[in-house]
Amino acid sequence: MSRLKAYANRLSHLFLPLSVLALLIIINLIKGTDYFSITMVNGAFYGNIPNILFGASELVILSIGMTLVTAASRGQDISIGEIGAITSATFVLYVLNAREVTLLTILVGFLISCVVGIILGAFNGTLVSVFKVQPMVATLILFLGGRSIAFMIDGKVSPILANEISNKIGTVIPGVPIQTPIILTAVFIAIVAIVLKTTNLRLYVESVGINPNAARLNGIDPKKIIFLTFLIMGVCSAVAGFIAVNKAGRHDSVNILKFIMMDAILAVALGGNSLAGGKFSITGSIIGAYTIEMLNRTLLRLEVNPEAIKSFKAVFIIILMVIASPVVRVMVKKVLDRAKMLYAERQADGLNNTVVSITGTTGKKED
Amino acid sequence: MRTLNTTKRKTRLSNSNLLFMIAGIIFVLMYGFALISYPGSFMHFQTFFDLFNLNSALFIVTLGLCVVMISGGIDISVGAVCGLVTMACAMFLQSTMGSIWGALLLALGIGTAFGVLHGFLIAYLEIQPFIITLGGMFLAQGLLTTLHKNPINVTMPAFVALRNFTIEIPWLGTVNRLGFFIPCEIKPGVIVVVVLVILYAVLMKWSRFGRNVYAVGGNSESARLLGINVKRTMFFSYVISGLTAGISGFVFLMTTGAGNIGNGALFEMKAIASNVIGGILLNGGVGNLLGAPIGTLTLLTINELIRAAGVQSNLQAIVSGLLLYIFIVLQSIIMSLRGRRNFRFALPSWLKPHQLQDEKKIEN
């Protein structure tokens, strides 16, 4: 029984993203009961749910990185899209300059892009951990200049990545019914889960985010941990960039992963994580990311003007923030406490009435 | 016990003024370098005036953002609001009831509405400014594309006349290839910039509100204990930022003549960079308002330099980023050299720093 309780407790952290998800599912089902239908197109699953899984691949990976950065450094990295643009540019550069494109080429290209991602992550990480610059400010630099760097690397022309393997990575491997990006994302999530299980990353990151002083006095170096989270973010950006560029088949410095940091931050917040750092839930962020993707597609399905989607999301974030704001929380608590008190008084009164009816006198002392 | 200050101590330059002077010096150096390196492009007065003529909107946005930054906050919606206003005003002017005053009112209205929204949520509900104004930015962008996807050229005669209105400076000018003397031109947008600069400078230096903004930016907890209404001050700083963004939208329309969904893009980042270059610290409380236009000038000059040097325009963004980086590091070095022990600004929540050694609070 207590195991069930413990399980329920853990799920309660996920209340926010799950309830939003549930709401969206309901809305979609109202629109058309065939929401969950899945068909096979070109040998792969196709339908609303598979499309969501497909479309959110990059966002999920980025949200994982953002969760860690937020948890440890109490700030957000706004350069994740730009880092992805640069790393994918190096990937494309390598692949297009290779004599022939084999699986090995792609793999090496991928690894190179990850290294670039780590370097860029180190740039951000150094500014934040060593120079004590605030994360948003530090990452503002790459946000401003990143795409131009990517532009320089891919030579102004949107290079086209037209090889078989990229195609398979971006869409589907023949014979496998699930699209490749979904598989890649799942593998990534699995790796992250293993890392969390086999290292003390969670303990260290949470300690640093909650109380860096105490963490230090217990032997953890907050600077190193913060730096590490930015490195991880860099890798996440590289992986996301890799998936994005293979999906698109070409490298567009301007538009690849554009403004995705907004969705990533939103996913983290939606996942029940505090934007001020501390305890984190990767699962929450993952659900949050898929929820946002579902939100995007739901709005499209409801035939909302695509341009207006941005506004909707903006309003949604604002409402979310308002509900989560400390001031509102305090007000809500007051109201709830008041309600509890009134309820308790009612109960007490009811009891008194019973006493009166039985004994003929009130139990209360007359003042 | 009375002692007289027999030796009048020479007061050290304030942080705000120091950073402002550095910004000014760097600008002069930068421009001087430009003059020497590319006299062909820069040796004309018109080039200087064109910096203002073509970028009036950016100057204006930077001013409004300056106020918010000094109060310790940030507003990244200003670019999007500017863009939204251009489209809304363009549509309004092209419609049957279009009028210039109406458009102006619309611009101010939209800007103020955003400012009030942000100000309320940030100051009174204590939500982080970054997220709220990011939401505002997306809201504005969304509204912009919803309103009208394609560019709208404003052909309304009164407006076109306003656009074309130029002030000529007869004694400054260049002789063109055909031998005609062409006097320097200043566009109406520049007038707006000058007026706003003067207005805001007076506001920040001489008004109670302006000084409260500095106080709140310096240490909001102290400001509260000193009797300042911190929430109200922060609220109005965002209203000002929004209002200014609205004005800039109108001026942008005057400059380019068309509403376009790309209008105002990246303005907020350029404005932040301009402010930082101009000596307005991101943590708040430090900065001279006149530094905002100087910083903008510097940023624009660098971009012009790059253009004159024949480098691709996309590098401009890298340069902005690099410049920002250099200035942030430079400023923090200067401030730490100047800084004394035990002195700290109270940092606003949106810029929660990574403090490893919180000062020890003695438990009583």
Added chain:
Amino acid sequence: MQSEIILKMEGICKSFPGVRALHNVDFVLRKGEIHALMGENGAGKSTLIKVLTGVYEKDAGQTILDGRPVHFKSPQEALNMGIGTVFQEIMLCPNLTVAENMFIGRSRNNFVQWTKMNAKAAQILDSLGIQASPTQELSSCSIAVQQMVAIARAIDMDCKILILDEPTSSLDDDEVNKLFALMRELKSRGVGIIFITHFLDQVYEISDTITVLRNGKLIGEYQTATLSQIELISHMMGKALSDVSEMKKQEQPKSRSSVPVFEATGLSSAAGVRPFNFTIEKGEVNGFAGLLGSGRSESVRAIFAADKVTGGEVKINGKQVKLKTPLDAMKKGIGYLPEDRKHDGIIGELSVRDNIILALQVMKGFFKPFSRKQAEEFANQYIKKLDIRTPSTNTPIESLSGGNQQKVVLARWLLTHPMYLILDEPTRGIDVGTKVEIQKLVLKLAEDGMSLTFISSEIDEMLRVCSRLIVMKDREIVGELSGKNLTEQDAMHMIAQGGK
């Protein structure tokens, strides 16, 4: 000295959940009096002031100002009635000028008249003898001057009562003199000053009256001129009112090995500790005695490398080592229970279990996490051992009571089985019964071979467990007590005389 009473607080009581901060405290302040309010940590000084200035709502008692009962609901109200506070942390705006800091927030004028303001400021600064220019940025002034500017502001607002909360903590001698000169000027103007401090010498130099609080109770009000230092110290540190049974005092450590477990020479740190020597033997329990601010915590933090070590040599079991970070110290078998539990000890939102295993886990390494089962075992083991009251091992530590939080942090370090454990105020906020348990535990650990340093502001606690006391005053070691000199009297004498 004028003896007209301007402030009278009677029977003040204030409680917080689980702790009685003030119980029936009286306080009297007269016109033109400099009145020192003294007491160790937890004595209730700051609570009393917060009640006076309206930050806290008192539970009982009354405050009488100028003969009329008053009740402040906020510091602003207190200020309006003439009670000004200058906090230890300068509550001014560093980026504004001196003059602005004096006047901002006070006038309803919409425009600032700089010349007028600067002139007025210059006049006030002059009359108070403050060496500062009205137009200089506050951040360019020394801390002392900043404090005086804060005082000047209060005075200009016609404060009749000025509360100075630990004003001299960051001042050097020169600056302290300047501050005192200002205080005397104010005294001559009839301002009543409440001076909260822990520096004995300063109290004797400047104050007229001393009120001592201990454990939330008023010990007494005394005339500075007629109270000896030793009496003052004994009032402040005297016997705790707990009823404790006699415990076997620790004798000489069992194995007197020639090599001390830990030896430091000339150790100094960035926290302002003067170079000191320190040794501890195997199985020995020693302690640091001294008043608040004497540098005890800073010294042990230097041992643990919690603050940046700026000099000195350290030998562990005879071998020279370099301890640069807490992790270095931990790996060498040293543990440290910090004084400020909230700030340095607990990781609030993490569970009790995570808090308990934290130190040991870090020592084990990044790549070797304990299994959930293992962690649970450890946690349960110590929950039982120390009788920690918690709904579960998963409960966030911040929802535990202070005493239980302390036990969790203690468990954390016990779990690492250190060879040398430093306990800085381990019994603060813990009930009497548990205090005794912890003291017994300390003795048992020592008997089993652990070396311990036990710091407590209750000297008789230390006397019960320590075999040696290192006495500190004003951030340096003034002496050592052991054997038959290990008595309360001797300790207080040593503190009073200060080794001068």
